[in-house]
Amino acid sequence: MALAQYARLGVISRSAPGLVLARPLLAAVPRSTTTSVLRSLASSARAGRFASSRREPGMVPVGRRTRELPVNTIIKFVPQQEAWVVERMGKFDRILEPGLAFLVPVLDQVKYVQSLKEVAIEIPTQSAITQDNVTLELDGVLYYRVVDPYKASYGVENAEFSVAQLAQTTMRAEIGQMTLDRTLAERNQLNINIVESINTAAHDWGIRCLRYEIRDIHPPENVVQAMHSQVSAERSKRAQILESEGARQAAINVAEGHKQATILASEAVKTERINEALGAAEAILAHARATAQGIEKVAASISDSPNGHDAVSLTVAEKYVDAFGNLAKQGTTVIVPTDVNNVGSMVAQALAVYKNIGQARETPTALPKDSRKQAILDTLVPQQDTPPARK
Structure with a gap:
């Protein structure tokens, strides 16, 4: 046949x-x-x-x-x-x-x-809803290999179709557990989770998923516009922050400059005042030394000269007259003795007046004003005997 x-x-x-x-x-x-x-x-x-x-x-x-x-x-x-x-x-x-x-x-x-070779199958575009209720359009590529020919032959009717459907359902489940931001940022982690889920379910089929790659993610148009607006706002925010940081640093630098200038100016004033004080102190010391030397020379001259005491008396009289002038400026009432020719008496009275005035200044509340005047008058004018009263 x-x-x-x-x-x-x-x-x-x-x-x-x-x-x-x-x-x-x-x-x-x-x-x-x-x-x-x-x-x-x-x-x-x-x-x-x-x-x-x-x-x-x-x-x-x-x-x-x-x-x-x-x-x-x-x-x-x-x-x-x-x-x-x-x-x-x-x-x-x-x-x-x-x-x-x-x-x-x-x-x-x-x-x-x-x-037994590695096989790549295309996962068609499908819709998935994220955790924050955003609908996405995704597609991908799945790579798998038959590791057990017996299970791949008798465990499933069509291994390629079954693994493709499993990849789609697994992708929907994983997307539903993530927000839109995480889905866009953690694509690698999403691929790993899908591979693990497929391998767990396809173990009885004798198939091992090697990797899964999401090719494109298409959010809705309004979400894309909102994301663009968010990116623009974020960039504007960063620009304003950088600008404010620059202004802040500039103000700090200016303030630091003023601070350093003030410190340097105060240091200069301090140094100037210290130098002036040191100069004044040196001048006072020099004046004191000169005065002391002058007094020593005057004393030596008085001791050596036979008419030294007369000169001293003349000087005291001049001081006395000057003192009376100062008392008149201060409004103090002084009775001048009639015997102006007796210089010794005038000196003695002047010394007594200064002594009483010093005591009155030390105890201003001890005597009233009239009493102080009376005390000065008693010092300057000798007390006369009171005449006996008439019978």
Whole structure:
């Protein structure tokens, strides 16, 4: 029987790049017919006589490619980074690793082909609501790899579709726990959380998520405008703060300059006054030394000169006259004796007047004003005997 007849009977399927056992109908075919079919399949596979661009139900995706299941030609070569899941009489038997493999005719069938390479799938744009009730449009790229071909074959119907849906739901859940500001600022942490959640859920599928990358985040237009206004206000605030800090520092510098100028001026005044005081003190000392030397010379002259005492008396008389002048300026009443020729008496009276005036100044409240005047008069005018009263 020709291969075309077997194809019409549904025993085989003509697909590129070889032949596929579409249905397990060989069990209903006689043994001799089965042997001839297998020989024809082997020769057709070697010659590559059958090719078709039509996808048959037996075709499976391998990585990002879609191809048909390998045909049981007894001897098979498994490509690198692929795992073939073999079933024997409809039940899982083993997993073929890269290299040479042998299959039992009719009984063994390659049911699934799993690619062990890293696969990238695009996550379509979806809507998510943040914790502060802002609707975002997000899309991303998911990278995964099959780590357990058995679970990937029997644990889930379509691993790629399932992991894509899981990535979308996980992204919505993670976005709902974060505010808009955190979503924009902590994108890396969001990617890590999504990967961890996917790996936890996809453990039974034999799939491991390597990484997830959010490509674009599109907030609503009004939110974008509000963010732009916020950025502008923040920049204006920073500019005002910097300007005020500059003015503050300038005022501090000016005040510090005035302070230093005042301190230096006060130091100069202090130094000037100290120098003036030192000069005045030196002048007083010099004047005192000169006065002392003058007194010493006067005393020496009085002692050495025979007329020294007369000169002293003359000086005392001059001082006496000056003292009377000062008493008149102060409004003090003084009675001048009539005997002005007696200088000794005048000196004695002058000394007595000064003595009484000094005592009166020391005790101003001891005697009234009239009493003080009377005391001075008693000193200047000798007391006369009171005449006896007439009988």
